[in-house]
Amino acid sequence: MSETITISVDAMGGDNAPRAPLHGAKLLLREHPDARFIFHGREEVLTPLLEEFSELKPVSQVRHSENVITMDDKPSQALRKGRGTSSMWAAIQSVKDGEADVAISGGNTGALMAMATFCLRTMEGISRPxxxxxxxxxxxxxxxxxxxxxxxxxxxxxxxxxxxxxxxxxxxxxxxxxxxxxxxxxxxxxxxxxxxxxxxxxxxxxxxxxxxxxxxxxxxxxxxxxxxxxxxxxxxxxxxxxxxxxxxxxxxxxxxxxxxxxxxxxxxxxxxxxxxxxxxxxxxxRTVNGGVFLGLNGVVIKSHGGTDEIGYKSALSVAYEMARNDLLAKIGEGMKRFPALALPAEPSNLEAPSA
Amino acid sequence: MSETITISVDAMGGDNAPRAPLHGAKLLLREHPDARFIFHGREEVLTPLLEEFSELKPVSQVRHSENVITMDDKPSQALRKGRGTSSMWAAIQSVKDGEADVAISGGNTGALMAMATFCLRTMEGISRPxxxxxxxxxxxxxxxxxxxxxxxxxxxxxxxxxxxxxxxxxxxxxxxxxxxxxxxxxxxxxxxxxxxxxxxxxxxxxxxxxxxxxxxxxxxxxxxxxxxxxxxxxxxxxxxxxxxxxxxxxxxxxxxxxxxxxxxxxxxxxxxxxxxxxxxxxxxxRTVNGGVFLGLNGVVIKSHGGTDEIGYKSALSVAYEMARNDLLAKIGEGMKRFPALALPAEPSNLEAPSA
Structure with missing residues (x-):
């Protein structure tokens, strides 16, 4: 982990996207000046919007994604439609590629879990996230x-x-x-x-x-x-x-x-x-926003979809803390303490989660 | 159903028994002068206590029961120990015998459900209460x-x-x-x-x-x-x-x-x-006290065990309303509307409920 914390943001997920996640990021940055952001989504929307958040601009990158996963997409549909091409997938991929410490999305929970599981895979010894x-x-x-x-x-x-x-x-x-x-x-x-x-x-x-x-x-x-x-x-x-x-x-x-x-x-x-x-x-x-996906080879945070910048700031804070405190390493240590419990890794379960 | 409503009370069930159930009954009687009570429990305790509640005395009977089911008794133990001899069983038996319209207890929920199921049996077409x-x-x-x-x-x-x-x-x-x-x-x-x-x-x-x-x-x-x-x-x-x-x-x-x-x-x-x-x-x-056991050939109400006279009064009110509005007949009518759903009666399930 670098000195800074890089958060990969699905900027298109949720009812108030992309404004709310960007505004939330601005609020987080005031508290944690060492935060960095990669915003995934439609460049023609995100680039002009980022101009409005001048503090954010120097610490942020915009990455174009063609597709957006909707709330109605079933997890399996989302995987077919959005693998490789959606802002949600790209946000997770940045964590897999090591360019971000943690990913966050306010989009469809089932789709996010399916993509996160497919992209990052479950940790050795953990069968379901x-x-x-x-x-x-x-x-x-x-x-x-x-x-x-x-x-x-x-x-x-x-x-x-x-x-x-x-x-x-x-x-x-x-x-x-x-x-x-x-x-x-x-x-x-x-x-x-x-x-x-x-x-x-x-x-x-x-x-x-x-x-x-x-x-x-x-x-x-x-x-x-x-x-x-x-x-x-x-x-x-x-x-x-x-x-x-x-x-x-x-x-x-x-x-x-x-x-x-x-x-x-x-x-x-x-x-x-x-x-x-x-x-x-x-x-x-809004102050208790941020579900943590556990059991994957990477940390993904789910924000409520209907929240505003205050809610996003809360979820981004959770993301920041997870990365800053090296959650993955702590889970790895935890697994090592239970040699009896760490079962042989099963093949990652790709069945679409229901929630 | 007679003009009056007779409530069969396990007067020994719950932390504050027998005083709280008797006191609760007194409060109910003020609201519903047509309520009648059969108190089951140790006569040497209940008879002198009833003297303290002079309004209750003319509308109440005391029935001696030798045993009391405790909170620690498992449902199966309670059935073995208390069948026929406990105040809880006797309270339910009064409903089966038709001398009471409804039974109530603040005792052990699992034991009460096991006894009620064993004594009253599940309704035709209902497999579990x-x-x-x-x-x-x-x-x-x-x-x-x-x-x-x-x-x-x-x-x-x-x-x-x-x-x-x-x-x-x-x-x-x-x-x-x-x-x-x-x-x-x-x-x-x-x-x-x-x-x-x-x-x-x-x-x-x-x-x-x-x-x-x-x-x-x-x-x-x-x-x-x-x-x-x-x-x-x-x-x-x-x-x-x-x-x-x-x-x-x-x-x-x-x-x-x-x-x-x-x-x-x-x-x-x-x-x-x-x-x-x-x-x-x-x-x-205390004002929302009173769980209704459904699916049995008789109505049994469970009061919280730790409640006081106000809580008992709430649970007794639920019991009274159930009897006054003829819940069992309404369930019977409801079953008849679903001929396709009314399965052949299975043998009553005597497995001890877990709650």
Missing amino acids: AISAIWPTLRSDIVVLDVGATIGADAQQLVDFSILGAALARALFDIESPTIGLLNVGVEEAKGNEWVKDAGKILAETSGAGFTYKGFVEGDDLGKGTVDVVVTEGFTGNIALKTAEGTARQVGTYLRNAMTSSLMSKIGALFARQALGAIRSKMDP | AISAIWPTLRSDIVVLDVGATIGADAQQLVDFSILGAALARALFDIESPTIGLLNVGVEEAKGNEWVKDAGKILAETSGAGFTYKGFVEGDDLGKGTVDVVVTEGFTGNIALKTAEGTARQVGTYLRNAMTSSLMSKIGALFARQALGAIRSKMDP
């Missing part, structure tokens, strides 16, 4: 995975996810031995699916080698921040993530309605303006 | 099932849950054709597990026969109240429920901390006292 969310809790941020890369998982995949999640927690939070919990419907050993129970047994036996296994956790442990890393399969993880986002919005709406319901409450809201503003920014989904 | 939550949303309350009775489900079970959920919505909300959504990781047809996709096809074909199938919904549709009934398998449903509860508590804590963080915010909180109180009661988990 995962998407990890960085989840705000009452204690501190935690890592939750998988939130939608892989639908269905067996015990070995959950163990893989644990290793990946622990490495991410080490890279992000600088914790030597992150605590890990398996998401389940109860904390007793007899609870849950067979694959969760089996994964629990393997993790209990290997606890101590770079992580501390704390057993099963339940849905409400997410908000409490009971453990540093919560591991689950992608279907459940995706639903838990969106349920939490939806509930936060629901309570936020209750609060807004209540504080504007009467003259007295409006006066109260005036006095408490600063406190209410602090809650609002704490609950702002 | 479900637990349904009544979920507060931005629009109105909705029905969400299964939240933990059955771990794993096939397409037919999700269709069964849809019929049961629609009947519950009709009984609770007086909607003729409730809208139904299947919980998934995306709204496109290609998303999700095979069993969710297959269930979606069956529901799309039969939509109109007592419910309106709206397709897939995502985790954030729960809080929005996009549909009247959200159907999912028990592992995911349980995790979604607890994630939502945890997130609501998390945001509540943010709010409390913010409103006490400075003199100005404290003054604001004073002015907005009424508004903040309204939110607090809206988010009070």
